[in-house]
Amino acid sequence: PDSPDPNTLAAEKSTAVVDGASLTKRSEEEEAMGEQGELAAEKHVRYIVTAEKKKDSFESLVMEHLRASGAYWGLTTLDLLHKLHAVDAAEVVDWIMSCYHPESGGFGGNVGHDPHVLYTLSAVQVLCLFDRLDVLDADKIADYITGLQNEDGSFSGDIWGEVDTRFSYISICTLSLLHRLHKINVEKAVEYIVSCKNLDGGFGAMPGGESHAGQIFCCVGALAITGSLHHIDRDLLGWWLCERQCRDGGLNGRPEKLADVCYSWWVLSSLIIIDRVHWIDKEKLAKFILNCQDKENGGISDRPDNAVDIYHTYFGVAGLSLMEYPGVKPIDPAYALPLDVVNRIFLTKQQ
């Protein structure tokens, strides 16, 4: 293989090291997780495929401005459950491209919506799933993102200028997937992210911002992709992250908040990247996620017995993937795409 991304491989390696010294231990864990209440995979697939079609449902309306991200959550979940073929690839690709703004190089959240990096990443990720990066003008997209980097290394989300470390991650992740990371000032980007590091080892949206698991995922992921994990105090951050596990086994996003399935992704992926995932109780977490399923109608909710949505369905399945739940494809903790998709991008020469 030529020029694999060393950081993805590092993340892969750390998963292998962390998840037990012996295969025996790993399969015991897998069995335990499978026994404790099954993943209703077929139901979730049906839920997602149906939701994609129902354009006038309440959920669809609420999600209208971020439909491109909704597509990423739904489709990645399908792929993780080996069911990406349940949707029409050409239809999806066409719809994604209808959100593209050729004059700027960015994608909007829906047809006719203004471009923003949030939806640009989602669009690129969806195209990665279908191996259709060929439809993109990668240089134009790279220009869009490069234009959003500020002098201090931070990134704005769009022309209105809001700065947030989420946008640092998004920009770095998008450009890396397009093999154009070198087009931004990576050193400055890293410098800015590091300036958002708090005393507790976590990261906020900007310097002084409250440490939040979502922001931490963004910063840790960005540092991983740019080969800059040495800036992280892994023991300190690992402790903050493992303290997110609540008595019910679920994870919260910051101190004194309730557990929420979406943190099964953000906390867990961060822990895996810094090689500290063994500091939480994975079995209890898996049980929590499985308890958040609607086993009749499909879908996963933020916490048990609440209404399901595509967002939490994705994060629940992604969390189970990180814990190697049987029947779920492995996911890359930094790129948030199935591992085989990431390998395809980085292990075969693409332009």
Next chain:
Amino acid sequence: FPLRHHKRWLAEKIGPDAANSEHDFTRKILAMDAKNYHAWSHRQWVLQALGGWESELQYCNQLLEEDVFNNSAWNQRYLVVTRSPILGGLAAMRDSEVDYTVEAIMVNPQNESPWRYLRGLYKDDNNLLVADNRISDACLKVLNKDWTCVFALSFLLDLLRMGLQPSDELKGTIEAMENSDPETGHADIAVAVCSILQKCDPLRINYWSWYQTTLSS
């Protein structure tokens, strides 16, 4: 949130006079959802770009009176204490802040936020932290009432690792905890606390086991 960042763009154009109306704006949102992350981000941006620090510490006091478990308010307090141009900085504020935080801990020891805030007050200065008797006393008081309080145990563990010389009273308290489980009994007090934590905080047993390996004999 598109409205919020459009407001930001406008506010930048208008200048410092916008600070008050922006603070009113975020205050309204936080009155409905006191931990709203986006609102806090915007409020912090306004403080640092346009000003309005004068009443911010009082605002934190108010929010913490309403809900002492509000981690965002504790974080904001830290921002104000360390970055406000009118308060004199962390060193000047530290003493009164330690008193404030210890009081909050005494009322609600099972509150992660003030314990973390306490660590922040001493930043990288472990020696100063260890030397502040109010803090080790606070740990001891909490443990005397509830020896399973994980926050107090873990703070105590960190103090011991940083070089705290345990008082006889503290040693006695730890021994009493250990005696409730006759199979343990450690010469090293830090190791003893570590093994108590492995029992009191089983979710994180792997973390405390690892911590124990870092305690050199």
